[in-house]
Amino acid sequence: MDFDLSKPQKLLQESAKTFFSRECSPERVRELMATETAHDEALWRAMADQGWTGLIVPEAYGGLGLGLVELAVVVEEMGRANLPGAFISTLWAAALMERAGSEAQKAEYLDAISAGELKATVALLEASADWHPAAVQLRAEVEGQGYRLNGRKEFVTDAAIADVILVAARTSGGLIILVVKKDSAGVTITETPAMDATRKLYTVEFQEAHIEAALTNKVKDALEYSMGVAAIALSAEMLGGMQWTLDTTVEYAKTRLQFGRPIGTYQAVQHHCADMLLMTESSRSAVYYAAYALSEKDSMARHAVSIAKAYCSDAAREVGNLGIQCHGGIGFTWEHNLHLYYKRAKSSEIMLGDATYHREELARLVIDRAAD
Amino acid sequence: MDLNLSPEEEKFRDECRAWLAANVPEPFAGKGLNEEENAEVVDYLKAWQKKVFDGGWAGISWPKAYGGRGAKLIEQAIFQEEWAKADAPMLINVLGLSLIGPTIIAVGTEAQKQRFLPKILSGEEIWCQGFSEPNAGSDVAGLGTKAIRDGDDFIINGQKIWTSLAHVSDWCLLLVRTDFEAPKHKGITALLVDMHSAGVAVRPLRQMTGDSGFNEVFFSNVRVPVANVLGEINKGWHTAIATLMNERANLGAGVYVGIKRALDALIERSHHINRGGRPSAQDPVIRQKIAQAYLELEIFKLNSNRALSKMSKSAVPGPEGSILKIFWSELNQRVQQTAMEALGTYGQLQDFDEGKWVYGYLRSRGNTIEAGTSEIQRNIVAERVLGLPKSYQS
Numbered sequence: 001m002d003f004d005l006s007k008p009q010k011l012l013q014e015s016a017k018t019f020f021s022r023e024c025s026p027e028r029v030r031e032l033m034a035t036e037t038a039h040d041e042a043l044w045r046a047m048a049d050q051g052w053t054g055l056i057v058p059e060a061y062g063g064l065g066l067g068l069v070e071l072a073v074v075v076e077e078m079g080r081a082n083l084p085g086a087f088i089s090t091l092w093a094a095a096l097m098e099r100a101g102s103e104a105q106k107a108e109y110l111d112a113i114s115a116g117e118l119k120a121t122v123a124l125l126e127a128s129a130d131w132h133p134a135a136v137q138l139r140a141e142v143e144g145q146g147y148r149l150n151g152r153k154e155f156v157t158d159a160a161i162a163d164v165i166l167v168a169a170r171t172s173g174g175l176i177i178l179v180v181k182k183d184s185a186g187v188t189i190t191e192t193p194a195m196d197a198t199r200k201l202y203t204v205e206f207q208e209a210h211i212e213a214a215l216t217n218k219v220k221d222a223l224e225y226s227m228g229v230a231a232i233a234l235s236a237e238m239l240g241g242m243q244w245t246l247d248t249t250v251e252y253a254k255t256r257l258q259f260g261r262p263i264g265t266y267q268a269v270q271h272h273c274a275d276m277l278l279m280t281e282s283s284r285s286a287v288y289y290a291a292y293a294l295s296e297k298d299s300m301a302r303h304a305v306s307i308a309k310a311y312c313s314d315a316a317r318e319v320g321n322l323g324i325q326c327h328g329g330i331g332f333t334w335e336h337n338l339h340l341y342y343k344r345a346k347s348s349e350i351m352l353g354d355a356t357y358h359r360e361e362l363a364r365l366v367i368d369r370a371a372d
Numbered sequence: 373m374d375l376n377l378s379p380e381e382e383k384f385r386d387e388c389r390a391w392l393a394a395n396v397p398e399p400f401a402g403k404g405l406n407e408e409e410n411a412e413v414v415d416y417l418k419a420w421q422k423k424v425f426d427g428g429w430a431g432i433s434w435p436k437a438y439g440g441r442g443a444k445l446i447e448q449a450i451f452q453e454e455w456a457k458a459d460a461p462m463l464i465n466v467l468g469l470s471l472i473g474p475t476i477i478a479v480g481t482e483a484q485k486q487r488f489l490p491k492i493l494s495g496e497e498i499w500c501q502g503f504s505e506p507n508a509g510s511d512v513a514g515l516g517t518k519a520i521r522d523g524d525d526f527i528i529n530g531q532k533i534w535t536s537l538a539h540v541s542d543w544c545l546l547l548v549r550t551d552f553e554a555p556k557h558k559g560i561t562a563l564l565v566d567m568h569s570a571g572v573a574v575r576p577l578r579q580m581t582g583d584s585g586f587n588e589v590f591f592s593n594v595r596v597p598v599a600n601v602l603g604e605i606n607k608g609w610h611t612a613i614a615t616l617m618n619e620r621a622n623l624g625a626g627v628y629v630g631i632k633r634a635l636d637a638l639i640e641r642s643h644h645i646n647r648g649g650r651p652s653a654q655d656p657v658i659r660q661k662i663a664q665a666y667l668e669l670e671i672f673k674l675n676s677n678r679a680l681s682k683m684s685k686s687a688v689p690g691p692e693g694s695i696l697k698i699f700w701s702e703l704n705q706r707v708q709q710t711a712m713e714a715l716g717t718y719g720q721l722q723d724f725d726e727g728k729w730v731y732g733y734l735r736s737r738g739n740t741i742e743a744g745t746s747e748i749q750r751n752i753v754a755e756r757v758l759g760l761p762k763s764y765q766s
Contacts (some may be wrong), residue, residue: 001677004373004681004682275750277753285674
């Protein structure tokens with residue numbers, strides 16, 4: 001047993017850190033936030049050159065075929081740089097495609113994702129805003145070789161930049177995933193401006209839309225697995241954001257003078273920083289364990305994913321709260337970068353279920369099971 | 373990163389499991405397992421520790437030459453996990469095993485190691501830790517217990533307080549002042565003191581739980597041979613830091629077991645205690661709180677395992693141990709608080725579940741004070757891990 005990153009994992013961490021600090025500066029993040037989609041095509045291609053858009057895609061489909069621990073290593077660095085855009089959306093879609101797609105579909109889409117030629121997202125939520133796939137109500141009516149779709153999906157991340165939207169829908173035979181290509185007839189995509197401008201949210205509306213293709217292989221399991229992968233990635237991203245906030249706050253506490261001394265001399269500030277470290281390091285334990293457990297198909301993988309997502313969701317917000325508090329007035333300004341991380345943390349907290357959601361998942365696993 | 377057990381580790385785990393299954397004794401029959409002044413409890417726990425030692429399971433990561441098993445820290449952790457699963461009783465010589473033994477291993481002389489370590493493991497000699505004084509709590513280095521050199525002996529006068537297990541201890545790791553002119557950290561010496569020496573008086577202190585786990589200890593012209601200095605004369609602060617780091621790093625390992633048991637018992641209970649006309653286990657707020665306790669406890673274990681991975685490479689515990697200490701002490705308070713809420717009106721009863729909830733709830737208040745308060749731990753994290761400037765002159 002060894003909880004440390006291996007040597008190759010540490011090298012990957014180092015190269016990701018260097019890459020994102022060079023390619024994704026806070027100034028660039030601010031520029032992208034102000035664009036319609038927060039997407040940077042050149043940066044995306046550069047990430048693809050590193051192999052990261054296909055990091056966990058099997059080598060047979062042009063990916064690196066790495067595990068979820070390696071994924072967490074890279075996404076943590078994305079979080080530290082507050083990388084805008086469709087990485088996690090595309091990751092979720094790729095994981096879903098890998099499990100639920102046919103060989104032909106995988107060859108078509110996963111290769112393109114790995115090459116950086118295709119961005120994707122998943123449309124799961126509806127007006128009920130319930131993350132359980134069982135809550136999906138959108139009906140897909142069989143029409144010729146494909147399906148006819150009428151209705152709406154809500155809170156779809158990065159829909160406007162996605163080349164493919166994987167839409168969860170219900171047929172008389174159960175859940176399926178429709179493959180909706182960009183600019184399909186009868187599909188309207190409307191932005192719903194939200195707190196975090198680095199990962200945009202959209203309503204996707206279908207009016208007599210005819211969709212040709214669907215993923216039908218073990219859809220329920222594929223959704224659960226892909227949501228686990230995406231939840232781990234979100235947690236890793238929050239971890240990176242926490243680390244940035246902690247480092248920035250400690251640095252500020254060492255240099256900002258009040259009453260003639262650095263504010264980091266005062267225990268009120270010191271203890272906030274200590275708590276930020278405790279939450280950041282605890283998040284790290286939870287993220288890497290979850291990544292490991294899901295990669296290894298551990299029997300505790302479901303527990304581990306919910307532990308990570310629940311803990312990081314609360315911790316990222318709280319670390320942000322304390323970071324802003326320790327900075328005082330400057331921490332509350334638009335000018336300081338803290339709020340960019342703070343808003344991203346909120347978006348990541350909510351996406352794929354917040355702490356309350358995942359605690360209830362855990363309650364089902366550890367309380368209800370005890371009664372069986 | 374590889375969290376799977378290696379084949380050797382798996383084999384070791386199976387051996388632990390088999391031994392525990394065959395040897396864990398029946399639970400203590402009488403009341404008052406928490407009452408360490410109860411002689412029957414002490415005998416029961418000492419007999420158990422002897423059995424563990426004879427089986428070769430005490431001091432798993434300690435050198436073989438001193439009665440240990442010579443295995444790795446990871447194996448120590450595996451054993452502790454099996455221990456929890458087997459619901460085995462605690463080891464009474466917890467201070468000797470977790471803090472004092474490792475300090476003797478780190479800075480003791482060969483003669484001291486030979487003399488003391490095997491009997492720590494067997495439980496034949498119970499140890500206590502004489503650090504705190506009435507006027508030296510968080511500021512331990514401000515201690516005033518005096519040691520005056522007299523030939524080959526020191527003569528000790530002074531008082532210690534909050535000394536856990538002193539009433540049943542045979543030996544004490546005692547911090548004394550040996551240089552009265554030097555700055556306070558530079559005039560301290562660590563001594564290994566026979567608690568049966570003439571002039572040692574122990575007076576139990578009653579805790580808010582009603583039992584007496586800790587004591588005042590008075591030293592009146594107590595003679596201690598100079599050969600019993602642990603480390604160097606006037607460099608006892610160095611020894612003390614080694615002990616405190618071990619305390620923070622190691623005490624938590626047994627803590628997971630204790631909290632896990634409480635939580636499992638609480639989950640079981642929550643199905644049979646009603647709250648607002650339905651079982652507590654179905655109350656959405658209680659479910660949230662139990663789930664939070666569960667996830668934090670698992671994260672505590674992960675944090676401990678990470679620290680262990682690090683320690684097995686660096687060999688010495690560092691100031692990060694303070695994070696573990698803050699985590700488990702505050703977690704246990706939240707768990708006990710959650711238990712009280714989930715049990716509702718029954719939680720307060722002394723006779724309900726043998727009073728374990730009342731005891732656990734009250735006892736947990738001590739967790740954020742003993743072994744360094746949460747405030748001191750946060751100071752340590754801020755200054756020694758994060759590198760913030762010191763907040764006070766020490």
